[in-house]
Amino acid sequence: MSTAITEHATGGATGHGEPILSVRGLEKHFPIKGGGLIKRTVGAVRAVDGVDLDLYPGEVLGLVGESGCGKSTTGRAILNLQPATAGSVVFQGRELVGLDRKAMRPLRRDIQLVFQDPYASLNPRLPVFDIVAEPLVIHGLTKDDKELRARVRELVETVGLNPEHTNRYPAEFSGGQRQRIGIARALALQPKVLVLDEPVSALDVSIQAGVINLLEDLKNELGLSYLFIAHDLSVVRHISDRVAVMYLGRIIEVADQDELFSRPVHPYTQALLSAIPLPDPRRERARQRIIISGDVPSPANPPSGCRFRTRCQKFANVLTDGQREICMTVDPKLEDRGTGHLNACHYAEAASVL
Amino acid sequence: MSTPGSTGATAVSSTGTLGRGRTEQGRNTSLAGFDASAPLLEVTDLNVRFPTEDGLVHAVRGVDYTLRSGEVLGIVGESGSGKSVTSLAVMGLLPGSARVTGSVKYRGQELLGQSDRSLSRVRGKGVSMIFQDPMTSLDPVYKVGAQITETLRVHDKSLSSKAAEARAVDLLELVGIPNAAERVHSYPHEFSGGMRQRVVIAIAMANQPEVIIADEPTTALDVTVQAQILEVLQTALSETGAAMVMITHDLGVVAGIADRVLVMYAGRPVEIGSVEDIYYEPRMPYTLGLLGSLPRVDSTTRERLTPITGSPPSLLNMPPGCPFAPRCPLHIAECDEAEPERFQVGPGHTAACIRTEQVAGAHGHAAEVFSETSDDAVLASDALPADLATAEGGRDAAAPATPPGDQVEPGAGVPGGTGSLISSPTSPTNGDRA
Numbered sequence: 118m119s120t121a122i123t124e125h126a127t128g129g130a131t132g133h134g135e136p137i138l139s140v141r142g143l144e145k146h147f148p149i150k151g152g153g154l155i156k157r158t159v160g161a162v163r164a165v166d167g168v169d170l171d172l173y174p175g176e177v178l179g180l181v182g183e184s185g186c187g188k189s190t191t192g193r194a195i196l197n198l199q200p201a202t203a204g205s206v207v208f209q210g211r212e213l214v215g216l217d218r219k220a221m222r223p224l225r226r227d228i229q230l231v232f233q234d235p236y237a238s239l240n241p242r243l244p245v246f247d248i249v250a251e252p253l254v255i256h257g258l259t260k261d262d263k264e265l266r267a268r269v270r271e272l273v274e275t276v277g278l279n280p281e282h283t284n285r286y287p288a289e290f291s292g293g294q295r296q297r298i299g300i301a302r303a304l305a306l307q308p309k310v311l312v313l314d315e316p317v318s319a320l321d322v323s324i325q326a327g328v329i330n331l332l333e334d335l336k337n338e339l340g341l342s343y344l345f346i347a348h349d350l351s352v353v354r355h356i357s358d359r360v361a362v363m364y365l366g367r368i369i370e371v372a373d374q375d376e377l378f379s380r381p382v383h384p385y386t387q388a389l390l391s392a393i394p395l396p397d398p399r400r401e402r403a404r405q406r407i408i409i410s411g412d413v414p415s416p417a418n419p420p421s422g423c424r425f426r427t428r429c430q431k432f433a434n435v436l437t438d439g440q441r442e443i444c445m446t447v448d449p450k451l452e453d454r455g456t457g458h459l460n461a462c463h464y465a466e467a468a469s470v471l
Numbered sequence: 472m473s474t475p476g477s478t479g480a481t482a483v484s485s486t487g488t489l490g491r492g493r494t495e496q497g498r499n500t501s502l503a504g505f506d507a508s509a510p511l512l513e514v515t516d517l518n519v520r521f522p523t524e525d526g527l528v529h530a531v532r533g534v535d536y537t538l539r540s541g542e543v544l545g546i547v548g549e550s551g552s553g554k555s556v557t558s559l560a561v562m563g564l565l566p567g568s569a570r571v572t573g574s575v576k577y578r579g580q581e582l583l584g585q586s587d588r589s590l591s592r593v594r595g596k597g598v599s600m601i602f603q604d605p606m607t608s609l610d611p612v613y614k615v616g617a618q619i620t621e622t623l624r625v626h627d628k629s630l631s632s633k634a635a636e637a638r639a640v641d642l643l644e645l646v647g648i649p650n651a652a653e654r655v656h657s658y659p660h661e662f663s664g665g666m667r668q669r670v671v672i673a674i675a676m677a678n679q680p681e682v683i684i685a686d687e688p689t690t691a692l693d694v695t696v697q698a699q700i701l702e703v704l705q706t707a708l709s710e711t712g713a714a715m716v717m718i719t720h721d722l723g724v725v726a727g728i729a730d731r732v733l734v735m736y737a738g739r740p741v742e743i744g745s746v747e748d749i750y751y752e753p754r755m756p757y758t759l760g761l762l763g764s765l766p767r768v769d770s771t772t773r774e775r776l777t778p779i780t781g782s783p784p785s786l787l788n789m790p791p792g793c794p795f796a797p798r799c800p801l802h803i804a805e806c807d808e809a810e811p812e813r814f815q816v817g818p819g820h821t822a823a824c825i826r827t828e829q830v831a832g833a834h835g836h837a838a839e840v841f842s843e844t845s846d847d848a849v850l851a852s853d854a855l856p857a858d859l860a861t862a863e864g865g866r867d868a869a870a871p872a873t874p875p876g877d878q879v880e881p882g883a884g885v886p887g888g889t890g891s892l893i894s895s896p897t898s899p900t901n902g903d904r905a
Contacts, residue, residue: 183693253538291782319548321720327778348693350494355766355773392698393768394723397745400769401727408702410697412663471769 128468136171138195138228138310139340142216143168145187145194149417162417164190165205166366169451172310177336177343177392179357179374181350183389187366188346189233192312195344196230197221208310212290231305232396235295239287245298246283252305272301277331288318293324295330304335312344317352329356337468350393354378362386365424366416372458379441382456382465384431385409391470407470422446423463431464440464478663505597509579510716512538512561512598512682519553519560526788530556532738533573538682538714545729545746546718547761551783553738554718558684561716562600563590570898577682596626599680601685605667605868609659615670616655619643622677642673646703652862665696668705676707683707686714701728722765731819734758737784737794743819745811754822754830756840757795763837777837793824800841801826 146161165187172178183190192202197213206213208228213221232238239248249269252258259265270280276297287295296316303311316332317325335355336343347353353360354374361371362385370383381387391407414420422445426432432444440463449461456465460467485750514645519531524602531553538544548554559565561575575582577597582590594600597800602608610618619642620635630638637654643651646669668688675683688704689697701724708715717728724771725732734742734757736852742905744754753759760799763777784790792807799806805825813821824830 210664275832277710292853293782323549323761323764323779324782329766330776330778351766351768378768388695392694394727395769396722396726396750396762396765398726398750406698412665412696466761
């Protein structure tokens with residue numbers, strides 16, 4: 118989409134070397150079929166509408182946004198589970214967009230997905246051994262049964278489960294343990310990149326903390342890179358090196374974790390951060406909250422110009438009519454506007470909201 | 472029943488405002504036949520058992536609390552801790568198969584065991600409820616206006632349909648629904664999730680209840696919408712002067728809204744105290760663990776999280792002793808003998824633990840108490856083969872610092888467990904983790 122971004126995108130803490138995964142102008146549109154006898158396409162839900170991302174080796178890139186912003190679809194389109202409508206996804210120098218299933222298969226060894234719901238992503242009729250062994254069998258990575266058993270045992274131990282329990286079925290495990298099984302399965306092929314789609318949102322906090330620690334340890338020890346998709350900004354801040362904020366199918370701000378949380382510049386990021394309740398009564402009650410009005414507009418018919426302007430507190434209260442005109446007509450590009458990191462707001466201005 | 476109700480309602484439709492202030496004085500909304508001087512809501516030794524194929528599930532095991540006028544009581548706990556069942560029992564909404572014992576008194580009158588008909592007098596007027604999922608708590612085939620006026624007219628038969636509708640519009644305006652006069656004619660599916668929850672709040676506050684029980688009112692919502700709804704709830708409280716029981720798993724939400732907090736674990740309150748006691752000086756190891764396992768969006772240092780090992784006990788056959796003992800870092804033999812009562816640990820602060828002094832020493836820092844059991848630290852403590860540490864980009868400068876030594880537990884190591892994952896698939900593993 119733009120070369121400016123390629124050169125710039127990563128003034129981040131890990132901004133050295135080549136990105137392992139590079140996404141440019143990724144689009145995923147779902148057609149809306151009209152009624153009547155002849156089904157014709159009358160429009161499109163622009164779930165992902167021009168996403169640029171770079172993931173560097175060994176880093177955790179958090180992708181956050183509210184429900185319906187397209188973050189999960191982005192993850193799936195990157196993995197080619199839902200073919201992208203347009204754009205490019207380059208993984209270790211290879212273009213993934215347009216590859217068919219057969220061509221994708223060898224690449225799946227290197228880039229794996231961990232799903233959100235550990236109750237839905239594990240086959241209830243397979244014992245845990247078979248679930249974890251399946252990728253190894255499909256890719257023919259072990260030469261005999263003995264080796265397969267040893268590998269599965271190791272994987273299960275790696276994620277902190279008892280290998281004696283691999284003959285049990287998923288239903289016999291708790292949510293946190295199931296998520297560990299899902300992680301063991303994703304690790305089976307020794308991937309380089311894990312796309313984690315809300316990996317801890319279905320878990321209770323005391324269990325969630327254990328899985329987050331496990332993910333951090335695995336990343337450090339196995340040299341993995343994570344695309345960590347989540348809506349919980351506390352979790353994202355904890356685990357990420359860099360964070361990208363999504364709104365209505367676009368990335369609107371990308372920065373190092375510390376930078377984004379302490380000096381957000383996009384009004385949406387500011388509102389998002391200010392909306393998170395802090396588990397600290399004194400600080401929570403002393404805060405000034407930015408409350409944005411309304412709900413996310415339909416991705417089938419996004420607003421003209423800046424997509425956030427319909428809910429933007431800055432647009433509504435601070436800007437002059439002339440400035441608003443620009444918001445309404447000019448689509449802000451994701452670029453550095455003198456704030457030190459990429460953002461998509463014409464009037465970006467750092468503010469501390471936590 | 473008609474007199475006090477109608478005065479309240481007509482006052483609203485004429486002036487457009489509901490009662491003012493979160494005080495009891497100057498309000499006369501108590502239901503006839505209830506003692507206005509008795510405590511608002513008094514729950515004593517509430518037990519709920521569900522018969523199942525596997526036996527009796529003891530979901531709520533002796534809940535006690537008193538709700539004072541105008542206060543917000545937060546009930547926190549993880550899924551399955553019995554917090555929702557407690558509130559359904561208070562409202563008399565549990566299925567017939569549930570066995571409920573104990574006592575629930577609203578303004579001095581026992582609610583448990585009452586007929587549905589007499590409970591209907593209390594529901595919505597004395598105690599009203601806000602549920603988690605606004606799509607299932609609103610009826611999809613009725614317009615939202617009809618659902619609000621129904622609530623109004625059930626408790627005030629003399630209210631004309633016209634006055635009720637005017638009041639419905641007022642209520643929708645109060646909860647921040649734009650174009651309320653038109654939106655009363657909309658169906659629930661025409662609203663977004665946040666707007667629906669506003670409608671549910673409007674219904675809950677319609678009859679100026681004295682108690683609003685909110686069961687995870689913002690859990691289904693996005694964080695920016697959650698902030699809007701929490702603000703509407705505050706409005707609802709100040710407009711009606713009601714007290715609230717706020718049930719949630721989100722410790723951030725409770726920190727912002729609650730005056731007192733009740734922490735539930737395995738069907739029992741394990742700690743009750745003021746919001747500051749609970750967050751800054753917890754005395755029950757579970758409360759401490761819960762706070763320690765929470766990633767903080769406002770923390771600039773990346774401290775390692777302190778998870779609680781294991782999972783909550785099955786409520787089917789509870790062993791004797793403290794239910795948290797198997798997960799507790801301070802566990803001693805005495806803990807298994809009998810389930811501890813809640814001991815007084817400060818003014819208005821009780822905790823069900825026999826080792827509260829040890830917890831007090833941590834002053835809210837979970838890592839000091841929990842590091843001993845945090846076996847997730849094991850992975851970090853494993854020495855890595857050199858070839859692995861440099862594999863594929865390896866660690867870089869931005870990777871989080873290795874955890875401090877006190878969190879690394881050498882005793883529970885799994886030697887070579889992870890190290891062999893990539894380097895040699897057949898290398899022996901001798902670790903064994905429960």
